[in-house]
Amino acid sequence: MEKTDMEKDFTELLAEDQSLIERRLGELFQDSPRFADLQEAMEYSLLAGGKRIRPVLTLEVCRMCGGEVQLALPLACAVEMIHTYSLIHDDLPAMDDDQLRRGRPTNHVVYGEATAILAGDGLLTAAFEQVCAARLPAPQIVEAAACLARNAGPAGMVGGQALDMAGEGRALTRPELEQLQSLKTGALICAAADLGCIAAGGTPAQRAQVRAYALALGRAFQVRDDMLDVISSDQELGKNTGSDQANEKTTFVTTLGLDGCAQLVEELTRESVRALDGFSAPGFLIWLAETLAGRKA
């Protein structure tokens, strides 16, 4: 098979996964009782599109580890629900005070702060209901719920957000930035991949490999994100990249420069690909890491 054909296959597989995820997310609260505008607010943010990278990781890691993708779907949705709740809460006036998210008004702008807080709480709680509803052996469900709680909780994602808030208004050192990012975004990406392996009944060694893949991919993703922020705002505003660094939030670009970032993304992507050594069909996940590294948006 030629490379272009394989790429076409992977692009199709990605689109299939994404539509599987969209459909399931859309059904989650369909038969739920609806209280005030809570369920609508949850769906507003949950169904706002996005690349669905995290749940795709769950599904495709499951497939690579020999598992049934359908069985991993509730776990994949749980990860996306947690990602979505974190965006809703991060956007609140008391946090980043963002008005727009993916081109639409943020949750609290549409539904008010109280409902936005509750929509986040509701999605976070319902994520664990989803995990428990998976048609998997009970020990795997417990493992999955524990993994998700550990990585999303105060020693993981929530801890990273606390560091982010505490670090506002001052420059961070490189180790501080790395720690913040590994908690704030890395932990949930790792959990997403790990959950796929758990759903497939993977071995501890496989789980370690998959986490190493996701760890490097998550770091590359974040560095690339910081690069795109600068590149897109340069294109929009035609302004010099290096300006105003003292007033800017510390990012990988302010720390390493654009060239340093490009090099780091390359290294991390190679590292993530290497972590999959020994799996018989890592093709899609390799392609995904390389595609994310080169993405333009």
Added chain:
Amino acid sequence: MEKTDMEKDFTELLAEDQSLIERRLGELFQDSPRFADLQEAMEYSLLAGGKRIRPVLTLEVCRMCGGEVQLALPLACAVEMIHTYSLIHDDLPAMDDDQLRRGRPTNHVVYGEATAILAGDGLLTAAFEQVCAARLPAPQIVEAAACLARNAGPAGMVGGQALDMAGEGRALTRPELEQLQSLKTGALICAAADLGCIAAGGTPAQRAQVRAYALALGRAFQVRDDMLDVISSDQELGKNTGSDQANEKTTFVTTLGLDGCAQLVEELTRESVRALDGFSAPGFLIWLAETLAGRKA
């Protein structure tokens, strides 16, 4: 054994349970990494005292159903963590905007809104980590996590809070008030009791009995709470109970009057006691229901 001796035993048992719970809650984040003031903020609210009714229910239902109390302790703590997170979020400026809770400044007054939101998120997430860490067979852990998520989530406690917010500023009908309270406080009290039965490996019939007990107890608790609000503010202010009803929040007192409430508390307490028919040692839980019904604070 005379009644006074039994009461003394029950009072001692309650104190034992409470100190067991306090100790475990105090240890929860002792060895955790500490990020900014997140862990301190979580502990500030988690260790603020209170009667610990919910976790006591978990422990004593477990004991009544023949289980080992120690095995139910992580589940009991998880319930209290969820109760605490809900108080932190309810107190936020965007919600009830409360400055004081149990005589101390609320979480956001001490740590700021951002940290208070994250402390709530952290406690909620860590509650599920606690459940998963219980030394119980995996199917019981899955059952417990599912029960907790269902009752605390958008179709339970969070849904009740959304109804409460949406109903502000207008009078509620009796059915609206009942629905709101059964979701906002009843669901988690039911879950607390159910978790105790799950930890003990109780039968579906036992679980139904225990939930019926907790349902009636939870309603009685709420009605008594509304009565105490009026009684204590009357004593403080020496003002007439019935005044300003149009401007007041709808409560069981505004709906039924104090005498109607007293009668309802009595009926519900009898109902909760009856639900335990057939258990061999329901003494403590009967005493607890009767004690809560007559409580002065």
